[in-house]
Amino acid sequence: MAxxxxxxxxxxxxxxxxxLGWAVREAxxxxxxxxxxxxxxYRRTNDGPDLARELRDRADRVLATALGIARAEAVAGSIEVRGxxxxQYAPGAxxxxxxxxxxxxxxxxxLDEYSRGFVGSVCAAVARRAKCPVAVIDGW
Incomplete structure (x- = not known):
């Protein structure tokens, strides 16, 4: 069983x-x-090809950095880490x-933080509709 x-x-x-740090420890x-x-x-828009390419390139860089951090923090490769x-729009994904x-x-x-003290819109949407537990981390 997987x-x-x-x-x-x-x-x-x-x-x-x-x-990410919290999730590595929990996993x-x-x-x-x-x-x-x-x-x-990040929005429900039909992005042009230049913006779509820029967002994809940025996401690839962000993911590569995060994968490096997660693999370094995982104890001697004790867990499988994929990215x-x-x-999709982040909540839907x-x-x-x-x-x-x-x-x-x-x-x-x-990244679009505009107001201190509130939970972000992605967190709120995912927490309402996810089919599994959701942990929202405020500092680690």
Whole structure:
């Protein structure tokens, strides 16, 4: 039987790096794989080809950095760490994957932080609709 992964949403923000550190530790304790998901589309818009390419390139860089951090923090390769870039809107990408996850881990705020003290819109949407537990990390 395959073990359901812990999924962590990654966007390059400090909050997502905090969530990543927490998720690596949790996946190690549970002995489950870790899947890092970075979305390239942040709004429900039809992005032009230049913007789409720029977002994809940025997501690839963010994911590569996060994979390096996760693999370095995992104790001697004790867990499987994978990553994927999704072309979906971030909440949809995470909610779709929640059916096969043991948990989703998110930072409290993302790159579009505009108001201190509030949970971000991605967290709120995922927490409402995910089919697995959701951990929202506020500092690690």
């Amino acid at each position: 073990r359901s992964p812990i999924i962590v949403g990654i966007d390059g923000s400090q909050h997502s790096r905090d969530a 190690t304790l549970r002995d489950v794989p870790l899947l890092l998901v970075c979305a390239t589309t 994927e870039v999704s072309r 995470l909610i779709d994957r929640s059916a096969d996850a043991s948990m989703i881990v998110l930072g409290r705020r993302g």
